[in-house]
Amino acid sequence: MFTVRIQSEDFDAAAEAAALTRGRTDVGAVVTFTGLCRAQDATGGAPLIALTLEHYPGMAEEEIRRLIEEAGTRWPLLGATVIHRYGRMVPGDNIVLVVTTSSHRGAAFAAAEFLMDWLKTRAPFWKLEEREDASSWVAAKDTDDEAAERWG
Amino acid sequence: MFTVRIQSEDFDAAAEAAALTRGRTDVGAVVTFTGLCRAQDATGGAPLIALTLEHYPGMAEEEIRRLIEEAGTRWPLLGATVIHRYGRMVPGDNIVLVVTTSSHRGAAFAAAEFLMDWLKTRAPFWKLEEREDASSWVAAKDTDDEAAERWG
Amino acid sequence: MKVLYFAWVRERVGRETEEIAVPEGVTTVADLAAFLKGRGEGYARAFENPRVVRAALDRRHAKPDTPLAGAREVAFFPPMTGG
Amino acid sequence: MKVLYFAWVRERVGRETEEIAVPEGVTTVADLAAFLKGRGEGYARAFENPRVVRAALDRRHAKPDTPLAGAREVAFFPPMTGG
Numbered sequence: 001m002f003t004v005r006i007q008s009e010d011f012d013a014a015a016e017a018a019a020l021t022r023g024r025t026d027v028g029a030v031v032t033f034t035g036l037c038r039a040q041d042a043t044g045g046a047p048l049i050a051l052t053l054e055h056y057p058g059m060a061e062e063e064i065r066r067l068i069e070e071a072g073t074r075w076p077l078l079g080a081t082v083i084h085r086y087g088r089m090v091p092g093d094n095i096v097l098v099v100t101t102s103s104h105r106g107a108a109f110a111a112a113e114f115l116m117d118w119l120k121t122r123a124p125f126w127k128l129e130e131r132e133d134a135s136s137w138v139a140a141k142d143t144d145d146e147a148a149e150r151w152g
Numbered sequence: 153m154f155t156v157r158i159q160s161e162d163f164d165a166a167a168e169a170a171a172l173t174r175g176r177t178d179v180g181a182v183v184t185f186t187g188l189c190r191a192q193d194a195t196g197g198a199p200l201i202a203l204t205l206e207h208y209p210g211m212a213e214e215e216i217r218r219l220i221e222e223a224g225t226r227w228p229l230l231g232a233t234v235i236h237r238y239g240r241m242v243p244g245d246n247i248v249l250v251v252t253t254s255s256h257r258g259a260a261f262a263a264a265e266f267l268m269d270w271l272k273t274r275a276p277f278w279k280l281e282e283r284e285d286a287s288s289w290v291a292a293k294d295t296d297d298e299a300a301e302r303w304g
Numbered sequence: 305m306k307v308l309y310f311a312w313v314r315e316r317v318g319r320e321t322e323e324i325a326v327p328e329g330v331t332t333v334a335d336l337a338a339f340l341k342g343r344g345e346g347y348a349r350a351f352e353n354p355r356v357v358r359a360a361l362d363r364r365h366a367k368p369d370t371p372l373a374g375a376r377e378v379a380f381f382p383p384m385t386g387g
Numbered sequence: 388m389k390v391l392y393f394a395w396v397r398e399r400v401g402r403e404t405e406e407i408a409v410p411e412g413v414t415t416v417a418d419l420a421a422f423l424k425g426r427g428e429g430y431a432r433a434f435e436n437p438r439v440v441r442a443a444l445d446r447r448h449a450k451p452d453t454p455l456a457g458a459r460e461v462a463f464f465p466p467m468t469g470g
């Protein structure tokens with residue numbers, strides 16, 4: 001049960017998690033990760049007014065589906081759902097959701113973290129930051145590349 | 153914002169996650185882990201009818217609070233909520249919830265996994281399994297000890 | 305001293321809690337477990353393999369060599385299986 | 388061949404997409420980037436540092452030395468910052 005959705009609307013993490021467990025008695029572990037838009041990054045500077053997420057329609061869904069399938073070969077997943085939003089978001093808004101289910105917690109945690117690490121470096125999305133003093137494209141982080149690379 | 157609850161009632165993972173993010177713009181990552189009662193364990197055998205969770209009132213809450221505080225010294229958490237149920241549960245029922253929030257995903261994931269690993273080995277709860285052929289106390293798993301020990 | 309038992313330790317001992325007058329010379333968790341083991345058949349079965357019985361003193365995990373000194377409540381139980 | 392641009396590559400090139408007749412001798416992703424770089428000021432700025440421009444061929448990540456052979460759609464974009 002692998003689901004990918006690229007959408008501008010908000011998502012409901014609880015409903016997505018419920019869809020992966022409803023009527024089942026084999027799921028022992030559900031991990032959900034929600035990534036949100038923050039007002040302030042670590043470097044300080046002017047507070048963020050909004051983020052606009054641009055994406056590559058078609059490829060975004062296909063690439064995330066490939067990442068989920070890769071996760072499914074590495075861990076015994078019972079289900080996985082990834083929803084990534086695009087468009088303009090203000091601080092506090094949801095950006096991305098990953099839900100993984102498995103019989104055991106180790107697989108659910110590892111797959112969720114793997115998906116997030118690879119989403120960051122492979123899913124074709126780009127963030128434009130709007131601050132009081134300027135708008136600028138977010139630069140990719142070396143730490144994200146390192147997080148993805150640890151999966152080998 | 154650290155919360156621990158030991159209760160017989162079910163919990164609402166979404167409401168707990170929402171309570172840690174509401175009105176804030178500094179949370180970038182929310183990880184929730186839900187542990188559920190499964191019908192069948194890996195060893196096969198008769199299907200599970202129910203689990204009854206016994207706990208040590210007072211110590212259960214105190215020990216989990218100590219684990220959360222330890223997590224808070226290791227990672228820059230903005231919030232953490234742990235709810236552990238006791239009493240009788242049937243397959244598909246929720247048993248335990250861990251929610252962690254942080255500015256960044258690495259801390260939220262690591263703290264949630266740390267809390268689950270240590271809950272398994274340190275929180276004073278014991279599972280009595282009810283199967284068609286017998287009732288028996290669940291034996292502690294070496295793999296749980298190993299999972300906890302990797303945190304050093 | 306208040307003593308509590310949980311899970312199969314409780315079932316074997318046959319009670320949830322009791323007040324114990326700790327005898328002279330019983331100074332550690334392991335001493336207390338050995339003393340309790342001699343109190344009858346149920347206790348003997350509960351503590352037959354002391355390595356698999358865990359203990360808490362005043363609601364904190366304790367080791368066999370932890371001194372009882374000052375504790376008001378001690379609990380004995382199997383390895384935990386929550387989560 | 389359909390070419391798409393995203394984020395600041397799109398802004399610098401000044402368009403989202405275009406049809407390109409790939410000249411003889413342009414056989415890899417890197418060749419195409421070098422060819423596009425010569426098409427004007429916006430392109431020159433978009434491809435001024437080819438190492439920071441990523442590419443996809445038919446919606447799959449491609450490397451500079453990936454052959455264009457058979458691809459219908461190529462996209463150029465900065466390193467991704469989703470998630």
